[in-house]
Amino acid sequence: MSTALFSRLAIVCPGCDQLNPAGAHQCTACGADLFGPAEAAAAPAQAGPTQPISQATPIPPGGARRRPIPVLEHHESSPAQGQTPIPLKNKIRTAGTPFVLTVLSGPKKGERFRLAPHTVIGRTRGTLLVPEDPFVSPQHATLWVRDGRLHVRDEASASGVFVSVATQELIVPGGYFCAGNRLFRYLGALPPAAISPAGTIVYGAPLPPGGTCYAVEERLLGGRSGAAFVTAQPLISIGRQECDISFGDDKTLAPRHCELSPIADGAVLRDLSEGLGTLVRLQAGVERQVKLGEQIRVGQAVMRFEAAEAQR
Amino acid sequence: MRLRPAVTFHVVRADGGPEVTVPMRADVLTCGKKGDLALHLDPFVASTQARFAFADKHRLAVEDVGGGNGVFLRVRREHELSGGGELRVGRQRLVVESVVPSAPAPDGTLIWGSPDSDYRFKLVQMLEGGLRGSAWLLKDGDNYLGRNAGEVTFPSDAFVSSRHACLRVQGKRLVVRDLGSSNGTFVRLVAPTLVEDGDHFLIGRELFRVQIGRPA
Numbered sequence: 001m002s003t004a005l006f007s008r009l010a011i012v013c014p015g016c017d018q019l020n021p022a023g024a025h026q027c028t029a030c031g032a033d034l035f036g037p038a039e040a041a042a043a044p045a046q047a048g049p050t051q052p053i054s055q056a057t058p059i060p061p062g063g064a065r066r067r068p069i070p071v072l073e074h075h076e077s078s079p080a081q082g083q084t085p086i087p088l089k090n091k092i093r094t095a096g097t098p099f100v101l102t103v104l105s106g107p108k109k110g111e112r113f114r115l116a117p118h119t120v121i122g123r124t125r126g127t128l129l130v131p132e133d134p135f136v137s138p139q140h141a142t143l144w145v146r147d148g149r150l151h152v153r154d155e156a157s158a159s160g161v162f163v164s165v166a167t168q169e170l171i172v173p174g175g176y177f178c179a180g181n182r183l184f185r186y187l188g189a190l191p192p193a194a195i196s197p198a199g200t201i202v203y204g205a206p207l208p209p210g211g212t213c214y215a216v217e218e219r220l221l222g223g224r225s226g227a228a229f230v231t232a233q234p235l236i237s238i239g240r241q242e243c244d245i246s247f248g249d250d251k252t253l254a255p256r257h258c259e260l261s262p263i264a265d266g267a268v269l270r271d272l273s274e275g276l277g278t279l280v281r282l283q284a285g286v287e288r289q290v291k292l293g294e295q296i297r298v299g300q301a302v303m304r305f306e307a308a309e310a311q312r
Numbered sequence: 313m314r315l316r317p318a319v320t321f322h323v324v325r326a327d328g329g330p331e332v333t334v335p336m337r338a339d340v341l342t343c344g345k346k347g348d349l350a351l352h353l354d355p356f357v358a359s360t361q362a363r364f365a366f367a368d369k370h371r372l373a374v375e376d377v378g379g380g381n382g383v384f385l386r387v388r389r390e391h392e393l394s395g396g397g398e399l400r401v402g403r404q405r406l407v408v409e410s411v412v413p414s415a416p417a418p419d420g421t422l423i424w425g426s427p428d429s430d431y432r433f434k435l436v437q438m439l440e441g442g443l444r445g446s447a448w449l450l451k452d453g454d455n456y457l458g459r460n461a462g463e464v465t466f467p468s469d470a471f472v473s474s475r476h477a478c479l480r481v482q483g484k485r486l487v488v489r490d491l492g493s494s495n496g497t498f499v500r501l502v503a504p505t506l507v508e509d510g511d512h513f514l515i516g517r518e519l520f521r522v523q524i525g526r527p528a
Binding site for chain 2 (some may be wrong): 134138157159181190205219220224226227228230
Protein backbone atom coordinates (compact mmCIF):
# COMPACT_ATOMS: atom_id res chain seq x y z
CA MET A 1 0.00 0.00 0.00
CA SER A 2 1.39 3.34 -0.97
CA THR A 3 2.27 6.02 1.51
CA ALA A 4 0.03 8.35 -0.45
CA LEU A 5 -2.98 6.17 0.27
CA PHE A 6 -2.11 5.95 3.98
CA SER A 7 -2.08 9.66 4.25
CA ARG A 8 -5.72 9.87 3.14
CA LEU A 9 -7.20 7.13 5.29
CA ALA A 10 -8.26 7.05 8.89
CA ILE A 11 -6.12 4.70 10.90
CA VAL A 12 -7.30 2.21 13.48
CA CYS A 13 -4.79 1.81 16.29
CA PRO A 14 -3.58 -1.80 16.46
CA GLY A 15 -3.36 -1.48 20.22
CA CYS A 16 -6.65 -0.04 21.34
CA ASP A 17 -8.81 0.15 18.21
CA GLN A 18 -9.15 3.91 18.39
CA LEU A 19 -10.14 5.36 15.03
CA ASN A 20 -7.48 8.01 14.37
CA PRO A 21 -7.68 10.80 11.80
CA ALA A 22 -5.88 10.45 8.51
CA GLY A 23 -2.19 11.19 8.72
CA ALA A 24 -1.89 10.47 12.42
CA HIS A 25 1.35 8.89 13.54
CA GLN A 26 0.42 8.32 17.16
CA CYS A 27 -2.84 7.01 18.53
CA THR A 28 -4.96 9.77 20.06
CA ALA A 29 -6.27 7.38 22.72
CA CYS A 30 -3.32 5.29 23.87
CA GLY A 31 -0.37 7.13 22.38
CA ALA A 32 0.98 4.05 20.59
CA ASP A 33 3.10 4.56 17.51
CA LEU A 34 0.74 3.69 14.66
CA PHE A 35 3.57 2.67 12.33
CA GLY A 36 5.98 1.32 14.90
CA PRO A 37 6.81 -2.22 15.94
CA ALA A 38 4.08 -4.53 17.17
CA GLU A 39 5.14 -4.04 20.78
CA ALA A 40 3.91 -0.48 20.54
CA ALA A 41 0.44 -1.94 20.65
CA ALA A 42 0.98 -2.95 24.22
CA ALA A 43 2.35 0.45 25.22
CA PRO A 44 0.77 1.78 28.38
CA ALA A 45 -2.46 3.57 27.79
CA GLN A 46 -2.92 6.96 29.33
CA ALA A 47 -4.69 6.85 32.60
CA GLY A 48 -7.16 9.45 31.45
CA PRO A 49 -10.69 8.73 30.31
CA THR A 50 -10.95 6.52 27.31
CA GLN A 51 -13.43 7.08 24.57
CA PRO A 52 -16.07 4.44 24.17
CA ILE A 53 -15.27 2.02 21.45
CA SER A 54 -18.02 0.94 19.18
CA GLN A 55 -17.99 -2.63 18.09
CA ALA A 56 -18.82 -1.33 14.66
CA THR A 57 -15.56 0.61 14.35
CA PRO A 58 -15.07 0.66 10.59
CA ILE A 59 -11.88 -0.72 9.21
CA PRO A 60 -10.87 1.53 6.32
CA PRO A 61 -10.98 0.05 2.85
CA GLY A 62 -7.70 -1.45 1.92
CA GLY A 63 -6.91 -1.88 5.56
CA ALA A 64 -5.06 0.90 7.26
CA ARG A 65 -4.11 -1.76 9.75
CA ARG A 66 -0.97 -3.57 8.91
CA ARG A 67 -2.48 -6.84 10.06
CA PRO A 68 -5.95 -8.08 10.86
CA ILE A 69 -6.49 -7.42 14.55
CA PRO A 70 -9.46 -9.14 16.08
CA VAL A 71 -10.25 -7.01 19.06
CA LEU A 72 -11.62 -9.84 21.02
CA GLU A 73 -11.38 -13.31 19.74
CA HIS A 74 -13.78 -15.77 20.88
CA HIS A 75 -12.78 -19.38 20.67
CA GLU A 76 -15.68 -21.42 21.89
CA SER A 77 -18.85 -22.61 20.28
CA SER A 78 -20.85 -19.40 20.09
CA PRO A 79 -18.94 -16.67 18.29
CA ALA A 80 -19.33 -13.01 19.06
CA GLN A 81 -21.35 -11.03 16.56
CA GLY A 82 -20.01 -11.28 13.07
CA GLN A 83 -16.90 -13.21 14.09
CA THR A 84 -15.87 -16.68 13.18
CA PRO A 85 -14.62 -18.74 16.07
CA ILE A 86 -10.94 -19.47 15.79
CA PRO A 87 -9.61 -22.47 17.66
CA LEU A 88 -6.89 -21.35 20.00
CA LYS A 89 -4.27 -23.75 18.64
CA ASN A 90 -4.74 -22.48 15.10
CA LYS A 91 -4.81 -18.91 16.06
CA ILE A 92 -2.35 -16.59 14.45
CA ARG A 93 -0.64 -14.38 16.98
CA THR A 94 -1.78 -10.87 16.39
CA ALA A 95 -2.09 -7.84 18.57
CA GLY A 96 -4.35 -9.88 20.83
CA THR A 97 -2.55 -10.51 24.09
CA PRO A 98 -1.50 -13.94 25.33
CA PHE A 99 -4.19 -13.71 28.01
CA VAL A 100 -7.75 -14.90 28.28
CA LEU A 101 -10.75 -14.38 30.52
CA THR A 102 -12.52 -17.60 31.45
CA VAL A 103 -16.13 -17.04 32.43
CA LEU A 104 -16.88 -18.94 35.66
CA SER A 105 -20.52 -17.90 36.13
CA GLY A 106 -23.28 -15.99 34.38
CA PRO A 107 -24.92 -16.36 30.96
CA LYS A 108 -21.60 -16.94 29.18
CA LYS A 109 -20.37 -19.53 31.71
CA GLY A 110 -17.67 -21.78 30.31
CA GLU A 111 -16.71 -19.44 27.47
CA ARG A 112 -13.25 -17.95 27.07
CA PHE A 113 -12.24 -14.68 25.53
CA ARG A 114 -8.81 -13.70 24.36
CA LEU A 115 -8.07 -10.25 25.66
CA ALA A 116 -7.15 -7.43 23.36
CA PRO A 117 -4.79 -4.82 24.78
CA HIS A 118 -7.91 -2.73 25.35
CA THR A 119 -11.38 -4.15 25.95
CA VAL A 120 -14.62 -2.40 26.84
CA ILE A 121 -17.39 -4.48 28.42
CA GLY A 122 -20.98 -3.26 28.15
CA ARG A 123 -24.53 -4.31 27.52
CA THR A 124 -24.91 -2.13 24.43
CA ARG A 125 -21.55 -0.38 23.94
CA GLY A 126 -18.08 -1.90 23.88
CA THR A 127 -16.01 -4.64 22.37
CA LEU A 128 -17.32 -7.39 24.63
CA LEU A 129 -21.09 -7.12 24.59
CA VAL A 130 -23.33 -8.96 27.04
CA PRO A 131 -26.86 -7.96 25.96
CA GLU A 132 -28.31 -10.90 27.88
CA ASP A 133 -27.11 -9.69 31.30
CA PRO A 134 -29.44 -7.00 32.73
CA PHE A 135 -26.92 -6.29 35.52
CA VAL A 136 -24.38 -4.94 33.05
CA SER A 137 -24.62 -1.20 32.35
CA PRO A 138 -24.68 0.03 28.73
CA GLN A 139 -20.94 0.74 29.08
CA HIS A 140 -19.65 -0.97 32.18
CA ALA A 141 -15.91 -1.54 32.46
CA THR A 142 -12.63 -1.01 30.65
CA LEU A 143 -9.81 -3.56 30.70
CA TRP A 144 -6.23 -3.13 29.53
CA VAL A 145 -3.39 -5.59 29.35
CA ARG A 146 -0.08 -3.92 30.13
CA ASP A 147 3.21 -5.50 31.13
CA GLY A 148 1.59 -8.88 31.45
CA ARG A 149 -0.99 -7.66 33.91
CA LEU A 150 -4.64 -6.88 33.57
CA HIS A 151 -5.86 -3.46 34.62
CA VAL A 152 -9.56 -2.84 35.11
CA ARG A 153 -11.66 0.24 35.65
CA ASP A 154 -15.35 0.66 36.49
CA GLU A 155 -16.97 3.15 34.10
CA ALA A 156 -19.47 4.37 36.72
CA SER A 157 -21.63 1.29 36.21
CA ALA A 158 -24.76 0.68 38.27
CA SER A 159 -23.68 -2.69 39.63
CA GLY A 160 -19.95 -2.05 39.85
CA VAL A 161 -16.86 -4.05 39.01
CA PHE A 162 -15.47 -6.44 41.60
CA VAL A 163 -11.94 -7.83 41.80
CA SER A 164 -10.38 -10.63 43.86
CA VAL A 165 -9.08 -10.05 47.34
CA ALA A 166 -5.63 -11.69 47.18
CA THR A 167 -5.48 -12.65 50.85
CA GLN A 168 -6.81 -9.65 52.69
CA GLU A 169 -7.83 -6.11 51.90
CA LEU A 170 -9.01 -3.01 53.73
CA ILE A 171 -12.55 -1.95 52.95
CA VAL A 172 -14.04 1.36 54.00
CA PRO A 173 -17.41 1.82 55.70
CA GLY A 174 -20.02 1.69 52.95
CA GLY A 175 -17.77 -0.53 50.80
CA TYR A 176 -19.26 -3.46 48.89
CA PHE A 177 -17.85 -6.96 48.53
CA CYS A 178 -19.14 -10.23 47.19
CA ALA A 179 -18.73 -13.77 48.40
CA GLY A 180 -19.86 -16.47 45.99
CA ASN A 181 -23.09 -15.29 44.44
CA ARG A 182 -23.93 -12.88 47.26
CA LEU A 183 -23.38 -9.18 47.70
CA PHE A 184 -22.60 -7.52 51.03
CA ARG A 185 -21.94 -4.03 52.29
CA TYR A 186 -19.82 -3.22 55.30
CA LEU A 187 -21.63 -0.42 57.13
CA GLY A 188 -18.92 0.32 59.69
CA ALA A 189 -19.41 1.32 63.29
CA LEU A 190 -22.91 2.23 64.45
CA PRO A 191 -23.19 5.84 65.57
CA PRO A 192 -23.66 6.40 69.29
CA ALA A 193 -27.29 6.19 70.31
CA ALA A 194 -29.03 9.53 70.67
CA ILE A 195 -29.70 10.25 74.32
CA SER A 196 -32.69 12.45 74.91
CA PRO A 197 -31.97 14.83 77.80
CA ALA A 198 -35.43 14.84 79.32
CA GLY A 199 -37.94 12.81 77.40
CA THR A 200 -38.26 9.10 77.01
CA ILE A 201 -35.53 6.92 75.53
CA VAL A 202 -36.35 4.89 72.44
CA TYR A 203 -36.83 1.31 73.62
CA GLY A 204 -34.82 -1.44 72.00
CA ALA A 205 -32.51 -4.32 72.71
CA PRO A 206 -29.66 -3.23 75.00
CA LEU A 207 -26.35 -2.41 73.32
CA PRO A 208 -23.36 -4.43 74.44
CA PRO A 209 -21.74 -2.55 77.32
CA GLY A 210 -18.85 -0.32 76.34
CA GLY A 211 -18.22 -1.89 72.95
CA THR A 212 -18.71 -0.29 69.58
CA CYS A 213 -21.10 -2.17 67.31
CA TYR A 214 -20.29 -2.90 63.67
CA ALA A 215 -22.78 -3.75 60.96
CA VAL A 216 -22.71 -5.74 57.72
CA GLU A 217 -25.72 -6.06 55.48
CA GLU A 218 -26.57 -8.23 52.53
CA ARG A 219 -27.70 -6.39 49.43
CA LEU A 220 -30.40 -7.95 47.32
CA LEU A 221 -30.53 -7.44 43.57
CA GLY A 222 -32.11 -4.12 42.71
CA GLY A 223 -29.99 -2.30 45.31
CA ARG A 224 -32.17 -3.25 48.28
CA SER A 225 -31.11 -4.00 51.84
CA GLY A 226 -31.47 -7.62 52.87
CA ALA A 227 -30.41 -9.31 56.07
CA ALA A 228 -28.14 -7.36 58.41
CA PHE A 229 -25.79 -8.43 61.17
CA VAL A 230 -24.74 -6.15 64.01
CA THR A 231 -22.15 -7.21 66.54
CA ALA A 232 -19.60 -5.89 69.00
CA GLN A 233 -17.38 -8.94 68.40
CA PRO A 234 -13.95 -8.31 66.82
CA LEU A 235 -14.58 -10.76 63.96
CA ILE A 236 -17.54 -11.32 61.62
CA SER A 237 -17.55 -14.53 59.58
CA ILE A 238 -19.57 -15.29 56.45
CA GLY A 239 -20.03 -18.75 54.99
CA ARG A 240 -22.20 -21.80 54.63
CA GLN A 241 -21.86 -23.32 58.09
CA GLU A 242 -21.57 -22.08 61.65
CA CYS A 243 -20.67 -18.54 60.69
CA ASP A 244 -22.07 -15.31 62.07
CA ILE A 245 -23.82 -14.89 58.73
CA SER A 246 -24.60 -18.37 57.38
CA PHE A 247 -26.33 -19.46 54.18
CA GLY A 248 -26.69 -23.20 54.64
CA ASP A 249 -27.97 -23.94 51.16
CA ASP A 250 -25.68 -21.72 49.11
CA LYS A 251 -23.18 -23.86 47.23
CA THR A 252 -21.35 -20.80 45.88
CA LEU A 253 -20.01 -20.24 49.40
CA ALA A 254 -17.25 -22.09 51.24
CA PRO A 255 -18.09 -23.42 54.72
CA ARG A 256 -16.15 -20.43 56.07
CA HIS A 257 -15.87 -18.11 53.10
CA CYS A 258 -14.51 -14.83 54.44
CA GLU A 259 -14.01 -12.83 57.61
CA LEU A 260 -14.23 -9.16 58.46
CA SER A 261 -12.21 -7.59 61.27
CA PRO A 262 -13.47 -4.09 62.01
CA ILE A 263 -10.72 -1.55 62.66
CA ALA A 264 -10.75 2.20 63.23
CA ASP A 265 -11.31 3.37 59.65
CA GLY A 266 -12.84 0.34 58.00
CA ALA A 267 -12.48 -3.40 58.17
CA VAL A 268 -9.96 -5.97 57.04
CA LEU A 269 -11.65 -8.44 54.69
CA ARG A 270 -9.93 -11.83 54.54
CA ASP A 271 -10.64 -14.41 51.85
CA LEU A 272 -10.80 -17.98 53.19
CA SER A 273 -12.75 -19.45 50.28
CA GLU A 274 -9.85 -21.45 48.77
CA GLY A 275 -10.47 -20.35 45.21
CA LEU A 276 -14.20 -19.71 45.23
CA GLY A 277 -13.39 -16.05 45.57
CA THR A 278 -14.10 -13.04 47.69
CA LEU A 279 -14.19 -9.88 45.61
CA VAL A 280 -14.29 -6.19 46.47
CA ARG A 281 -16.02 -3.47 44.49
CA LEU A 282 -13.78 -0.92 42.81
CA GLN A 283 -14.39 2.77 43.22
CA ALA A 284 -15.71 4.13 39.94
CA GLY A 285 -12.98 5.54 37.70
CA VAL A 286 -10.13 4.06 39.75
CA GLU A 287 -7.86 1.68 37.87
CA ARG A 288 -6.89 -1.58 39.54
CA GLN A 289 -4.41 -4.27 38.67
CA VAL A 290 -5.49 -7.90 38.44
CA LYS A 291 -2.93 -10.70 38.60
CA LEU A 292 -3.02 -14.06 36.83
CA GLY A 293 -5.53 -16.39 38.45
CA GLU A 294 -7.52 -13.56 40.01
CA GLN A 295 -11.17 -12.95 39.24
CA ILE A 296 -13.29 -10.02 38.19
CA ARG A 297 -17.07 -9.73 38.37
CA VAL A 298 -19.07 -7.71 35.87
CA GLY A 299 -22.81 -8.20 36.34
CA GLN A 300 -23.59 -11.90 36.67
CA ALA A 301 -20.30 -12.92 35.10
CA VAL A 302 -17.30 -13.85 37.20
CA MET A 303 -14.24 -14.17 34.97
CA ARG A 304 -10.76 -15.47 35.74
CA PHE A 305 -7.68 -13.84 34.22
CA GLU A 306 -5.47 -16.57 32.75
CA ALA A 307 -2.58 -17.06 30.37
CA ALA A 308 -3.74 -18.60 27.09
CA GLU A 309 -0.83 -21.09 27.10
CA ALA A 310 -1.97 -22.65 30.30
CA GLN A 311 -5.19 -23.68 28.57
CA ARG A 312 -3.68 -26.20 26.07
CA MET B 313 -78.92 -1.94 83.62
CA ARG B 314 -75.70 -3.94 83.47
CA LEU B 315 -73.09 -3.05 86.00
CA ARG B 316 -69.53 -2.56 84.79
CA PRO B 317 -67.16 -5.36 85.83
CA ALA B 318 -64.49 -4.94 88.50
CA VAL B 319 -61.08 -4.41 86.86
CA THR B 320 -57.76 -4.87 88.62
CA PHE B 321 -54.25 -4.26 87.24
CA HIS B 322 -51.48 -6.50 88.53
CA VAL B 323 -47.97 -5.15 87.87
CA VAL B 324 -45.64 -8.14 87.53
CA ARG B 325 -42.18 -7.65 88.98
CA ALA B 326 -39.30 -8.92 86.92
CA ASP B 327 -37.54 -10.29 90.01
CA GLY B 328 -40.55 -12.42 90.89
CA GLY B 329 -41.41 -10.29 93.97
CA PRO B 330 -44.97 -9.57 95.10
CA GLU B 331 -47.26 -8.00 92.50
CA VAL B 332 -48.48 -4.45 92.87
CA THR B 333 -52.27 -4.40 92.53
CA VAL B 334 -54.14 -1.31 91.32
CA PRO B 335 -57.95 -1.40 91.08
CA MET B 336 -59.71 0.60 88.37
CA ARG B 337 -61.92 3.01 90.34
CA ALA B 338 -63.27 5.19 87.54
CA ASP B 339 -64.44 4.69 83.96
CA VAL B 340 -60.96 5.59 82.68
CA LEU B 341 -57.51 4.57 83.87
CA THR B 342 -54.28 5.93 82.41
CA CYS B 343 -50.84 4.32 82.47
CA GLY B 344 -47.58 6.22 82.25
CA LYS B 345 -45.02 8.21 84.15
CA LYS B 346 -47.84 10.46 85.40
CA GLY B 347 -50.71 8.01 85.00
CA ASP B 348 -53.16 6.50 87.45
CA LEU B 349 -51.06 3.39 87.10
CA ALA B 350 -47.77 5.19 87.75
CA LEU B 351 -44.72 3.81 85.95
CA HIS B 352 -42.53 6.72 86.98
CA LEU B 353 -39.20 4.90 87.16
CA ASP B 354 -39.21 3.65 83.60
CA PRO B 355 -37.31 5.86 81.09
CA PHE B 356 -39.07 4.13 78.19
CA VAL B 357 -42.61 5.18 79.19
CA ALA B 358 -44.32 8.43 78.15
CA SER B 359 -46.16 10.63 80.67
CA THR B 360 -49.42 9.08 79.55
CA GLN B 361 -48.77 5.98 77.48
CA ALA B 362 -51.96 3.92 77.57
CA ARG B 363 -55.60 4.65 78.30
CA PHE B 364 -58.02 1.99 79.49
CA ALA B 365 -61.71 2.86 79.27
CA PHE B 366 -65.10 1.23 79.05
CA ALA B 367 -66.12 1.27 75.43
CA ASP B 368 -69.80 0.65 76.14
CA LYS B 369 -70.39 0.48 79.87
CA HIS B 370 -69.21 -3.10 80.27
CA ARG B 371 -66.48 -3.83 77.67
CA LEU B 372 -63.00 -2.62 78.56
CA ALA B 373 -60.84 -1.26 75.73
CA VAL B 374 -57.25 -0.04 75.59
CA GLU B 375 -55.61 2.56 73.38
CA ASP B 376 -52.00 3.68 72.94
CA VAL B 377 -52.04 7.44 73.49
CA GLY B 378 -48.32 7.96 74.08
CA GLY B 379 -46.82 6.67 70.82
CA GLY B 380 -43.04 6.33 70.94
CA ASN B 381 -42.24 2.99 72.49
CA GLY B 382 -45.84 1.86 72.28
CA VAL B 383 -48.12 -0.51 74.13
CA PHE B 384 -47.72 -4.24 73.49
CA LEU B 385 -50.27 -7.00 74.03
CA ARG B 386 -49.27 -10.60 74.70
CA VAL B 387 -50.30 -12.90 71.84
CA ARG B 388 -52.63 -15.63 73.09
CA ARG B 389 -52.89 -17.73 69.97
CA GLU B 390 -51.75 -16.03 66.83
CA HIS B 391 -51.76 -12.53 65.48
CA GLU B 392 -51.51 -11.10 61.98
CA LEU B 393 -48.80 -8.51 61.37
CA SER B 394 -48.28 -6.10 58.49
CA GLY B 395 -45.49 -3.81 57.30
CA GLY B 396 -44.71 -1.35 60.10
CA GLY B 397 -45.99 -3.74 62.76
CA GLU B 398 -43.88 -4.41 65.84
CA LEU B 399 -43.10 -7.37 68.05
CA ARG B 400 -41.45 -7.76 71.42
CA VAL B 401 -39.82 -10.97 72.61
CA GLY B 402 -37.44 -11.14 75.54
CA ARG B 403 -35.59 -7.81 75.52
CA GLN B 404 -35.97 -7.45 71.77
CA ARG B 405 -38.07 -4.98 69.84
CA LEU B 406 -38.55 -6.09 66.25
CA VAL B 407 -40.11 -4.08 63.44
CA VAL B 408 -41.74 -5.75 60.42
CA GLU B 409 -40.80 -4.10 57.14
CA SER B 410 -42.15 -4.84 53.70
CA VAL B 411 -39.59 -5.77 51.05
CA VAL B 412 -40.35 -3.98 47.80
CA PRO B 413 -39.85 -5.80 44.49
CA SER B 414 -36.82 -4.79 42.44
CA ALA B 415 -37.19 -2.54 39.40
CA PRO B 416 -34.69 -1.74 36.65
CA ALA B 417 -33.38 1.77 36.01
CA PRO B 418 -34.73 3.72 32.99
CA ASP B 419 -31.84 2.44 30.83
CA GLY B 420 -32.86 -1.15 31.59
CA THR B 421 -29.99 -1.86 33.96
CA LEU B 422 -30.71 -3.74 37.16
CA ILE B 423 -28.34 -3.44 40.11
CA TRP B 424 -26.67 -6.77 40.78
CA GLY B 425 -27.00 -8.28 44.24
CA SER B 426 -27.80 -11.42 46.17
CA PRO B 427 -30.54 -13.62 44.72
CA ASP B 428 -34.02 -12.59 45.83
CA SER B 429 -36.40 -15.41 46.73
CA ASP B 430 -39.43 -13.11 46.44
CA TYR B 431 -39.11 -11.99 50.02
CA ARG B 432 -42.09 -9.93 51.18
CA PHE B 433 -41.15 -9.22 54.79
CA LYS B 434 -38.09 -8.41 56.81
CA LEU B 435 -37.69 -8.30 60.60
CA VAL B 436 -35.47 -5.48 61.87
CA GLN B 437 -34.08 -5.40 65.41
CA MET B 438 -34.29 -2.00 67.09
CA LEU B 439 -31.54 -1.11 69.54
CA GLU B 440 -31.89 1.07 72.59
CA GLY B 441 -31.68 4.70 71.51
CA GLY B 442 -33.33 4.03 68.15
CA LEU B 443 -30.52 2.48 66.11
CA ARG B 444 -31.26 -0.31 63.67
CA GLY B 445 -29.59 -3.58 64.58
CA SER B 446 -29.61 -6.92 62.83
CA ALA B 447 -32.23 -7.78 60.22
CA TRP B 448 -33.66 -11.04 58.89
CA LEU B 449 -35.47 -11.75 55.64
CA LEU B 450 -38.55 -13.90 56.23
CA LYS B 451 -38.92 -16.70 53.73
CA ASP B 452 -42.25 -18.05 52.55
CA GLY B 453 -43.58 -20.53 55.11
CA ASP B 454 -42.47 -20.91 58.73
CA ASN B 455 -39.63 -18.82 60.18
CA TYR B 456 -38.74 -19.89 63.71
CA LEU B 457 -37.57 -17.39 66.30
CA GLY B 458 -35.66 -18.48 69.38
CA ARG B 459 -32.58 -18.00 71.50
CA ASN B 460 -30.48 -20.54 69.63
CA ALA B 461 -32.75 -22.55 67.34
CA GLY B 462 -34.37 -21.29 64.18
CA GLU B 463 -33.95 -18.70 61.48
CA VAL B 464 -34.11 -15.67 63.78
CA THR B 465 -31.92 -16.13 66.86
CA PHE B 466 -30.86 -14.04 69.85
CA PRO B 467 -28.12 -16.05 71.57
CA SER B 468 -27.34 -13.32 74.10
CA ASP B 469 -30.92 -12.66 75.21
CA ALA B 470 -31.71 -14.87 78.21
CA PHE B 471 -35.36 -13.76 78.18
CA VAL B 472 -35.95 -15.39 74.79
CA SER B 473 -36.94 -19.06 74.99
CA SER B 474 -34.95 -21.53 72.95
CA ARG B 475 -38.00 -22.02 70.68
CA HIS B 476 -40.01 -18.89 71.20
CA ALA B 477 -42.28 -18.00 68.30
CA CYS B 478 -43.07 -18.79 64.71
CA LEU B 479 -43.55 -16.24 61.93
CA ARG B 480 -45.50 -17.72 59.04
CA VAL B 481 -45.46 -16.00 55.68
CA GLN B 482 -48.31 -17.10 53.41
CA GLY B 483 -48.54 -15.02 50.28
CA LYS B 484 -49.08 -11.45 51.41
CA ARG B 485 -49.90 -12.41 55.01
CA LEU B 486 -47.58 -12.62 58.01
CA VAL B 487 -48.85 -14.32 61.16
CA VAL B 488 -46.97 -14.62 64.44
CA ARG B 489 -47.66 -17.50 66.82
CA ASP B 490 -46.20 -18.05 70.28
CA LEU B 491 -44.70 -21.51 70.81
CA GLY B 492 -45.29 -21.68 74.56
CA SER B 493 -42.45 -19.32 75.46
CA SER B 494 -41.76 -18.51 79.13
CA ASN B 495 -41.96 -14.75 78.74
CA GLY B 496 -44.40 -14.43 75.87
CA THR B 497 -44.60 -12.80 72.47
CA PHE B 498 -46.08 -9.31 72.34
CA VAL B 499 -47.48 -7.31 69.44
CA ARG B 500 -47.79 -3.55 69.33
CA LEU B 501 -51.30 -2.10 69.48
CA VAL B 502 -52.11 -0.13 66.36
CA ALA B 503 -55.74 0.67 67.14
CA PRO B 504 -58.07 0.70 70.17
CA THR B 505 -58.46 -2.91 71.24
CA LEU B 506 -60.91 -4.73 73.49
CA VAL B 507 -59.32 -6.21 76.61
CA GLU B 508 -60.02 -9.73 77.81
CA ASP B 509 -59.58 -11.07 81.31
CA GLY B 510 -55.98 -12.18 81.82
CA ASP B 511 -54.48 -10.08 79.00
CA HIS B 512 -50.85 -9.11 79.57
CA PHE B 513 -49.48 -5.73 78.49
CA LEU B 514 -45.92 -4.55 78.13
CA ILE B 515 -45.17 -0.84 78.40
CA GLY B 516 -41.50 0.09 78.45
CA ARG B 517 -39.99 -2.44 80.85
CA GLU B 518 -43.22 -2.85 82.81
CA LEU B 519 -45.38 -5.92 82.48
CA PHE B 520 -48.88 -6.03 83.90
CA ARG B 521 -51.90 -8.29 83.79
CA VAL B 522 -55.48 -7.10 83.62
CA GLN B 523 -58.03 -9.00 85.69
CA ILE B 524 -61.67 -8.47 84.76
CA GLY B 525 -63.99 -9.85 87.43
CA ARG B 526 -67.69 -9.89 88.22
CA PRO B 527 -69.42 -6.58 88.80
CA ALA B 528 -68.63 -5.25 92.27
